[in-house]
Amino acid sequence: MSPAAFPATRRRFTQEMVNAYGEVNEDRNLLHYEQAAAEQAGFPAPLVHGAMVAALLSEACRAHFGDAWLTAGRLQVAFVKPVFVGQTVTAGGKLRGDGACEVWCRNEAGDDVAVGEARCG
């Protein structure tokens, strides 16, 4: 039986990580890589790929559910607030009464940056 709450999974997203993700995904969206492009779009810093935030949530889910997550995991994520390069995000979750888990990622200020639901099996 999984515990009621996820172990917190914390990650600081650096520009090097964002660049490396873009290399693997072949993404050249300048908003992720150039300070000037981010400012031109009204952001204070380049944006972390939303998929990196989803990956952090999936990592937390695997820690919670175990290897069954690889073959029976279900994850719904809504990206509700941008994450900027240099920010630290914490993924967490808690078991609901219906067997699903409410999951989230929060920035250092405690604001939700991604919210959703996870279940396994």
Added chain:
Amino acid sequence: MSTFPTPDAFPNALRFADLRVGQTLGPVTHHVTAEMIRRYASSTGDAHPDYQDQSPIAPPAMATIFSTRLMGRVGIDRPSGGIHARHEYEFLAALRAGQRVTTTGRVVEKTVRRGRNYVAYETLTVDGAGRPIARCRVTQIFAQ
């Protein structure tokens, strides 16, 4: 000062105005290598030893790469500026290095909300034997 490429720099891009509900997407094929898995895991900061083996399995959320590729590579096939709004995953089988995966999809929803162009599409990724690896439903906001 950095500037975004103009839309006409991507003449073959899938654009919001051209997409229709029911439209099929793909197929796109990826050959999943050990190096690709290690680079993906490293870029996301996931140090799980399963992703570092000689014959590693892939982090399941790597399905994001396969599914979103159906709309083209941002900044290469289509203009920058879109936003990833929502992603739903259904992981069905573990993916190992050396496998070739093929992803297909279909546009399932197209809406304008508060002046933003939302497109939702569903995808299925299968391995070389046709075994399902992952299903996704992706919602993206299109800049154009």
